[in-house]
Amino acid sequence: MPGALDTAIDAAAGPGGPFHPAIGALLDAREEFPAEACAVLDGCGTARAYVPAELGGAPGGLPELVAVLRTVARRDVTVAVAHGKTFLGSVPTWVAGTDEQRRALARRVLAGAVVCWGLTEPGHGSDLLAGELTAEPADGGWRLDGAKWPINNATRGDLISVLARTAPEGGPRGFSQLLVDKHALAPGSWSPLPKEPTHGIRGADISGIRFTGAAAPADALTGRPGDGLDIVLRSLQLTRTMCTSLSLGAGEHALRLAHDFAAGRAMYGTTLLRLPLARRVLGRAAASLALADAASLLAARAAHHLPGEMSVVSAAVKAGVPEIVQLAVDDLAELLGARGFLTEHHAHGAFQKLERDHRIVAIFDGSTAVNRASLINQFPVLARLHHMGTYDAESLAATVAAQPVPPIDAGALRLFSRTGCSVVQALPAAAERLGALAAAGAVPRRAAELAAALAAEVAAVADAMAALRPAGRNTPPEAFETARRYERALRKRAPPTCCSPTPATSRGSPRSRPRWNGPWNSSDRATRHPRRRTNRCWRRSRNRRRS
Numbered sequence: 303m304p305g306a307l308d309t310a311i312d313a314a315a316g317p318g319g320p321f322h323p324a325i326g327a328l329l330d331a332r333e334e335f336p337a338e339a340c341a342v343l344d345g346c347g348t349a350r351a352y353v354p355a356e357l358g359g360a361p362g363g364l365p366e367l368v369a370v371l372r373t374v375a376r377r378d379v380t381v382a383v384a385h386g387k388t389f390l391g392s393v394p395t396w397v398a399g400t401d402e403q404r405r406a407l408a409r410r411v412l413a414g415a416v417v418c419w420g421l422t423e424p425g426h427g428s429d430l431l432a433g434e435l436t437a438e439p440a441d442g443g444w445r446l447d448g449a450k451w452p453i454n455n456a457t458r459g460d461l462i463s464v465l466a467r468t469a470p471e472g473g474p475r476g477f478s479q480l481l482v483d484k485h486a487l488a489p490g491s492w493s494p495l496p497k498e499p500t501h502g503i504r505g506a507d508i509s510g511i512r513f514t515g516a517a518a519p520a521d522a523l524t525g526r527p528g529d530g531l532d533i534v535l536r537s538l539q540l541t542r543t544m545c546t547s548l549s550l551g552a553g554e555h556a557l558r559l560a561h562d563f564a565a566g567r568a569m570y571g572t573t574l575l576r577l578p579l580a581r582r583v584l585g586r587a588a589a590s591l592a593l594a595d596a597a598s599l600l601a602a603r604a605a606h607h608l609p610g611e612m613s614v615v616s617a618a619v620k621a622g623v624p625e626i627v628q629l630a631v632d633d634l635a636e637l638l639g640a641r642g643f644l645t646e647h648h649a650h651g652a653f654q655k656l657e658r659d660h661r662i663v664a665i666f667d668g669s670t671a672v673n674r675a676s677l678i679n680q681f682p683v684l685a686r687l688h689h690m691g692t693y694d695a696e697s698l699a700a701t702v703a704a705q706p707v708p709p710i711d712a713g714a715l716r717l718f719s720r721t722g723c724s725v726v727q728a729l730p731a732a733a734e735r736l737g738a739l740a741a742a743g744a745v746p747r748r749a750a751e752l753a754a755a756l757a758a759e760v761a762a763v764a765d766a767m768a769a770l771r772p773a774g775r776n777t778p779p780e781a782f783e784t785a786r787r788y789e790r791a792l793r794k795r796a797p798p799t800c801c802s803p804t805p806a807t808s809r810g811s812p813r814s815r816p817r818w819n820g821p822w823n824s825s826d827r828a829t830r831h832p833r834r835r836t837n838r839c840w841r842r843s844r845n846r847r848r849s
């Protein structure tokens with residue numbers, strides 16, 4: 303699907319088209335919803351990517367969804383956020399709905415329904431257990447009272463998933479998840495809250511909803527009463543992985559704009575692109591994007607093959623990917639000089655728009671700090687399993703294999719990973735294997751040296767994780783730095799020989815299937831035929847370097 307979508311967006315990016323940067327800039331200035339661009343996505347059947355394959359959705363699972371939304375985000379992050387929200391709103395049903403609920407929602411989404419997700423309330427964001435919106439049993443169904451704000455597509459949405467307090471005392475079992483069809487609510491029992499002006503994604507419908515005795519049917523409940531927090535936290539493992547697609551698209555767009563500017567900017571009798579510093583900035587940004595890309599793809603595939611470890615993997619990529627992409631965007635902004643700041647020059651000010659748009663990715667769906675806190679909570683098990691050297695070799699091999707993904711086993715998503723993070727825990731063994739290959743002359747010695755250095759860094763991180771004493775809410779800032787180091791290790795571990803499904807600077811169609819393999823894999827084939835596979839793998843990267 304990403305290829306066809308890419309073509310359709312290109313066709314809509316001509317002068318006057320909804321994906322032309324001048325139109326994006328105009329809507330941004332007017333804070334107007336990108337309805338026409340969303341219609342292009344509807345016309346391409348983008349909604350199929352929001353629905354599991356077994357319910358009639360696209361076959362490629364989370365990797366395909368990431369590729370699809372990245373394809374949109376590299377033209378306009380606002381459109382990707384506005385359209386992609388339906389996936390977020392639907393995930394609780396995919397994760398915990400009955401077969402009937404899942405089928406019914408799939409039909410609605412495939413028919414174009416917009417679904418949003420209301421977790422945040424005026425008084426509470428990250429602290430989900432403080433939520434005040436209530437759902438009380440009434441007349442065989444539920445009576446909803448309270449507000450959700452700020453919510454993406456709260457006003458335009460047809461359905462809203464809400465986390466509601468169902469036990470007055472609250473607590474981990476005091477909340478439930480409901481999917482509310484706004485069209486089925488009695489008039490006057492709910493009202494939209496006004497659109498909020500925002501720094502970025504200005505055209506998006508960032509508003510809210512207030513329920514006043516709204517009656518929802520019994521089957522609005524997803525899962526069992528009291529399951530709400532569990533469903534939300536497991537659903538977030540998928541949506542947080544999806545969010546990385548927005549960063550990848552924004553980063554790719556930024557790199558393209560900066561490269562085009564540098565290539566065309568005449569100065570000192572040459573061009574900016576010829577200056578070594580400019581090349582360094584572009585090269586560093588491209589390297590950051592390649593790492594972000596590999597980590598994102600790894601996480602998306604891990605959701606299918608290592609669902610029990612997604613509490614670690616999704617938190618690591620949701621914290622790390624937006625951060626390194628934002629740093630790259632900041633560097634590129636400097637390269638653009640005034641053109642990174644002016645709103646009507648160089649592609650109609652597209653750079654400053656994407657720079658503003660991208661900032662939201664680190665905030666919603668769990669801020670960077672929230673995701674790091676989630677990693678910190680898992681430090682004891684991560685440290686212990688790292689020191690034990692255990693990992694799930696078979697699932698890890700499947701994760702990095704160039705094969706279609708099986709359906710996600712939502713029942714296997716866990717609030718806390720019992721097996722830690724195989725991707726990172728396999729690192730020492732992989733580095734050792736690479737060392738042996740280097741000694742045999744099968745791979746360059748430098749590759750083995752870098753792998754050994756990474757393994758040493760991961761060992762140091764594991765020691766730091768083990769040394770941390772549980773401190774509840776008084777987590778010291780140093781622990782967040784350790785979490786950041788852990789994320790970095792995971793990113794670097796994302797197979798260095800991997801080939802991005804969308805080359806970071808390309809405008810071409812992405813492929814949703816990865817082409818990666820090499821001595822970092824723990825696949826049986828790689829172990830059995832190390833030399834053959836390794837040679838092929840290095841040949842490929844040499845060719846890439848040449849091209």
Ligand SMILES: Cc1cc2nc3c(=O)[nH]c(=O)nc-3n(C[C@H](O)[C@H](O)[C@H](O)COP(=O)(O)OP(=O)(O)OC[C@H]3O[C@@H](n4cnc5c(N)ncnc54)[C@H](O)[C@@H]3O)c2cc1C
Nearest residue numbers: 419420421422426427428452453454508666667669671675
């Ligand atoms: C444009 C936009 C769209 C949005 N769309 C949606 C939506 O569709 N659905 C929805 O439910 N919400 C949505 N939100 C809300 C968003 O998810 C919240 O803003 C976010 O969860 C943070 O909540 P908060 O702003 O209330 O900050 P708070 O939760 O009050 O956090 C304040 C600060 O504390 C930090 N912090 C939080 N926990 C910890 C911790 N454990 N340790 C250290 N620091 C911590 C945070 O990182 C932040 O810096 C949207 C917000 C915006 C701006």
